[in-house]
Amino acid sequence: MENFEFINAIVLLANFVLVPALSYGSQLALATLSLTIVYGVLRFSNFAQADWMSFGTMAAILFAWLFQSIGITAGIFPTALLALPFAIIVTALFCLLIDRSVYSFYRKQKSQPIVLMIVSVGVMFILQAIVRFIIGPNDRKFFDGEKYIIHALDFKNYFGLEEGLTIKSTQLITVIVALIAMISLFYFLQKTKLGKSMRAYSNNEDLALLSGINPEKIVIVTWIISSILITTAGVLYGLDKSFKPFTYFNLLLPMFAAAIVGGIGSPIGAVIGGYVIAFSEITLTYAYKKFFVYLMPEHLEPSGLMQVLSTDYKFAISFIILVIVLIVRPTGIVRGKII
Amino acid sequence: MNDELRAPIAFTVMGILLAIVGFTQSWSVSLSIINLCIISSIMAIGVNLQWGYGGLFNAGVMGFTALGGLTAVLVSHDPIYEAWDKAGVGIIISTIIFILSITALLFVFRNIENKQIRNTLIILIIFFGLIGINNFYGPSINIIESIDPAKTGFLGGLGLPIIFSWLIAAVVAGLVAWVIGKITLRLRSDYLAIATLGISEIVIAVVKHEDWLSRGVKNVSGLDRPVPYEIELQESQWFLNLIESINFSKLEAINSLTSRQDVLNDLVISSSGIFVKLCYAGLFFSVLLLIFYLSQLALNSPWGRMLRAIRDNEEAASAMGKNIFLQHLQIFIIGSAIIGIAGAMLTTLDGQFTPGSYRPLRFTFIIWLMVIIGGSGNNLGSIFGGFFIWFIWIEAEPLSIGFVNMLAGGLEYDNPLRIHLLGSAAHLRLFIMGLLLLLALRFMPKGVIPEKIQKK
Amino acid sequence: MTKFLSCTNMTGGYGGEDIIHSCDIEVDKSQIVVIVGPNGAGKSTAMKAMLGMISLKEGNLILDGSDISKLSPQDRVAAGIAFVPQTMNVFSELTVEENLEMGAFLRDDNIQETIGEIYNLFPAMKDKRNQLAGELSGGQRQQVAVSRALMTRPKVLMLDEPTAGVSPIVMKEIFERIITIKNSGVAIVIVEQNAKQALNIADFGYVLVGGENKFSGEGQELLKNQEVRKSFLGG
Numbered sequence A: 001m002e003n004f005e006f007i008n009a010i011v012l013l014a015n016f017v018l019v020p021a022l023s024y025g026s027q028l029a030l031a032t033l034s035l036t037i038v039y040g041v042l043r044f045s046n047f048a049q050a051d052w053m054s055f056g057t058m059a060a061i062l063f064a065w066l067f068q069s070i071g072i073t074a075g076i077f078p079t080a081l082l083a084l085p086f087a088i089i090v091t092a093l094f095c096l097l098i099d100r101s102v103y104s105f106y107r108k109q110k111s112q113p114i115v116l117m118i119v120s121v122g123v124m125f126i127l128q129a130i131v132r133f134i135i136g137p138n139d140r141k142f143f144d145g146e147k148y149i150i151h152a153l154d155f156k157n158y159f160g161l162e163e164g165l166t167i168k169s170t171q172l173i174t175v176i177v178a179l180i181a182m183i184s185l186f187y188f189l190q191k192t193k194l195g196k197s198m199r200a201y202s203n204n205e206d207l208a209l210l211s212g213i214n215p216e217k218i219v220i221v222t223w224i225i226s227s228i229l230i231t232t233a234g235v236l237y238g239l240d241k242s243f244k245p246f247t248y249f250n251l252l253l254p255m256f257a258a259a260i261v262g263g264i265g266s267p268i269g270a271v272i273g274g275y276v277i278a279f280s281e282i283t284l285t286y287a288y289k290k291f292f293v294y295l296m297p298e299h300l301e302p303s304g305l306m307q308v309l310s311t312d313y314k315f316a317i318s319f320i321i322l323v324i325v326l327i328v329r330p331t332g333i334v335r336g337k338i339i
Numbered sequence B: 001m002n003d004e005l006r007a008p009i010a011f012t013v014m015g016i017l018l019a020i021v022g023f024t025q026s027w028s029v030s031l032s033i034i035n036l037c038i039i040s041s042i043m044a045i046g047v048n049l050q051w052g053y054g055g056l057f058n059a060g061v062m063g064f065t066a067l068g069g070l071t072a073v074l075v076s077h078d079p080i081y082e083a084w085d086k087a088g089v090g091i092i093i094s095t096i097i098f099i100l101s102i103t104a105l106l107f108v109f110r111n112i113e114n115k116q117i118r119n120t121l122i123i124l125i126i127f128f129g130l131i132g133i134n135n136f137y138g139p140s141i142n143i144i145e146s147i148d149p150a151k152t153g154f155l156g157g158l159g160l161p162i163i164f165s166w167l168i169a170a171v172v173a174g175l176v177a178w179v180i181g182k183i184t185l186r187l188r189s190d191y192l193a194i195a196t197l198g199i200s201e202i203v204i205a206v207v208k209h210e211d212w213l214s215r216g217v218k219n220v221s222g223l224d225r226p227v228p229y230e231i232e233l234q235e236s237q238w239f240l241n242l243i244e245s246i247n248f249s250k251l252e253a254i255n256s257l258t259s260r261q262d263v264l265n266d267l268v269i270s271s272s273g274i275f276v277k278l279c280y281a282g283l284f285f286s287v288l289l290l291i292f293y294l295s296q297l298a299l300n301s302p303w304g305r306m307l308r309a310i311r312d313n314e315e316a317a318s319a320m321g322k323n324i325f326l327q328h329l330q331i332f333i334i335g336s337a338i339i340g341i342a343g344a345m346l347t348t349l350d351g352q353f354t355p356g357s358y359r360p361l362r363f364t365f366i367i368w369l370m371v372i373i374g375g376s377g378n379n380l381g382s383i384f385g386g387f388f389i390w391f392i393w394i395e396a397e398p399l400s401i402g403f404v405n406m407l408a409g410g411l412e413y414d415n416p417l418r419i420h421l422l423g424s425a426a427h428l429r430l431f432i433m434g435l436l437l438l439l440a441l442r443f444m445p446k447g448v449i450p451e452k453i454q455k456k
Numbered sequence C: 001m002t003k004f005l006s007c008t009n010m011t012g013g014y015g016g017e018d019i020i021h022s023c024d025i026e027v028d029k030s031q032i033v034v035i036v037g038p039n040g041a042g043k044s045t046a047m048k049a050m051l052g053m054i055s056l057k058e059g060n061l062i063l064d065g066s067d068i069s070k071l072s073p074q075d076r077v078a079a080g081i082a083f084v085p086q087t088m089n090v091f092s093e094l095t096v097e098e099n100l101e102m103g104a105f106l107r108d109d110n111i112q113e114t115i116g117e118i119y120n121l122f123p124a125m126k127d128k129r130n131q132l133a134g135e136l137s138g139g140q141r142q143q144v145a146v147s148r149a150l151m152t153r154p155k156v157l158m159l160d161e162p163t164a165g166v167s168p169i170v171m172k173e174i175f176e177r178i179i180t181i182k183n184s185g186v187a188i189v190i191v192e193q194n195a196k197q198a199l200n201i202a203d204f205g206y207v208l209v210g211g212e213n214k215f216s217g218e219g220q221e222l223l224k225n226q227e228v229r230k231s232f233l234g235g
């Protein structure tokens, strides 16, 4: 019996902390990577990045609806996955259009990063308007296909435990897709000529010019990669939870926090930062009462919820971690500078 | 265009726009817009001090506004004695534990060299601090929030006249700015932006969810007013006389005594609303003038000149031994304090505190737009920006709806596309705002009323 | 008969006052040209002008008979000029080998051969190939910087103070390598503070003062010139 209590406690944590944090962390890591790539190459903090996430997700939802309406689905997988490549193309094209019409001017002027940051606020407004105009500000669920891989009930019955473990298919898809995206990105940056030239440009712009690297090409590739990452992150997040423009906008702070915590400009740091923020958010807002009830002898059982912070303060966690990092190690976990 | 003429022309145009609204819609609407324009201008001056003079990007204007609003509630609302009696001690004790823990943390962090001891101590302090706080805080807020939750369910405030809150809001916002500034102003410039973005989200989370403090999303309404109520006016003789004498000729023309009385009554009712708004406008305008005057004074002092020198060439200034960090900290605190004042004024004007209404676009980024379009580094420009952008923000919604109506004119009345377009039209004003910002940055980066280049 | 690279009558600066005035620099294949002069004389500026990194008010720039004055820096690189700047001349966050690969960015052919040649030229770099360039010593970094420039297989190699901050031994080594490169047919322009040693290996030299050509002549000739000796070579 003692043993069972222990296993129940572990399953409980896995179900409510480990699995959700892994999938949220993967989504955040992808989004932060895109923020970091833009930061590393184009050298500004892009305040519009969370709204690019909305935009990309919206595009995916629209394509998914289109496919569904003409009878195309992906079987047990969500249709949105089928729509993802198309959404990425649309997002990247729009990104490039905005770059041509807005950002490139300031790049040529060699404007201060802070000016570009303010420009990105203008882009943020425009994106928010477009997304709200087309799809509206409300919550949308666009998940279809097979919902669960493991259902709590089956799990309980199978193992004869009190606690069940649920793994939603979106969670598994998230982790797999995120892994593929991250591995491809790192392969691209480390092993391909184009990827290396992106790092070179990010490291030393003048010398990159002197080596014949074409900055315009680097900029285009950067926006394309950023679009791929941010759209993927947005679609995965929306499949897992739901799509709401304001919720997406609010991911900006965790994204920035993750980027700084990991070491701004460093892709590895972005991934680490994404998981650190996600795990902190979930572990610190989880109520551990039931966990301790399983583990502790009856007379020692806690009376309160055993929750460090209420879920209302998710933002506070990103912020507090950010502040701690800024005080203790402003360069971030991986000393970042370039991509 | 002659630069000297820019400001007068800009303000004249603004006046004409407001007058058009007065004539075509109503003077009451026009005055409502003006009141919010004034508050926006004050916020814009706050941001302008930070950005235009200090070069600091504060992405948390919303948070300082909300802090001001909260202060207005805490200063003016009557205390809920029952809540204090039953649970006040618990709240006070948890506050003390909180402050002690933070102080202890800071002390340990600063003074203990040995890493191992330091980390253990930090973990211990956090652990016991949390236990202590949870022990008192949880039960106390449960008690407080259960006291007449439909009406109060919070601790209430000090019961002072609301106008005091304007000053206190400055102090509160300034204190928070001090903490943020201490942490981030030594670091890269974007870190301030991100940290302020974060703190503003936290402030909003606190006022939304700490019901014992602010009633959360249940809102606090019926706040005390610094100006008379319409009903009082309608019942006071001097106001009746005033309205009668203003409209003398108009009333004279009416023959029947009863219909003359009816007309007078209508006039009194509509004028009382306008009178109240005028009172607010007068109050707000005095604050605006005072803040404007003081800002100009400060900026033309040696302190202000040094600030600009630092903004224009940080390296040279630091080489000359100027304490850049301290200057930045000061201007950041002052700017945030001004935003706090505006926040308190806004809540005063609304007569209620609605945490759910604080949105970053409306309260942070629109203010930025005001500063940039008005002219970064020029307080007069910020005032103009405050008026102009708020005006556009208000009028853009009906304009967008009209525009979409025109576009969708060819569609059938119940066409789904038409319904969707009309339903979404209001969001176009975000588009207008974004476009304005981008166009201004591109074609008029110095704004409508540019900063005056100081003679060396 | 003009030289292989001939830059004459260059006048310009960074947007404000002109830094260089009617400045001439010419170099032929298999020739080392050295530019010396006091700090702030405009030596680096003249080099940047030759590369198109600043826009000139006046100047004729001819490479191998064709006008290059309208080309962007990248196109000049593609046309065969390689430049090693005075500062920030390596990709500090890339490995040594990646630095070389970036040097060869414009090339589509097999670069392994060139990398091999460079490892022969600077054997120390072979051992460090997987280390970040930013983690190397100053002398090693200069070698990486020169190697990166050589990866384009340039016709003209321009070096801005390649021996700054390195020991006399390393300096000697770098100069020897430069001579090797010269012998392979490359035209070389060097800006140097170590004027004596540099002029010793120079075929031709320019003394730049206040952005103007003050003296010019064959290396040995300048070394013997009393005035040049007194004012620039420390007696």
Ligand SMILES: Nc1ncnc2c1ncn2[C@@H]1O[C@H](COP(=O)(O)OP(=O)(O)OP(=O)(O)O)[C@@H](O)[C@H]1O
Binding pocket: C014, C019, C037, C038, C039, C040, C041, C042, C043, C044, C045, C046, C086
């Ligand atoms: N990027 C720049 N913008 C404006 N002025 C510059 C810039 N770089 C150099 N200058 C100015 O141009 C002049 C010449 O500088 P340059 O770097 O060409 O000198 P130099 O001869 O290479 O000196 P050193 O031996 O110290 O390297 C100096 O007065 C310098 O202040």
Ligand SMILES: [Mg+2]
Binding pocket: C043, C044, C045, C086, C160
């Ligand atoms: Mg130089």
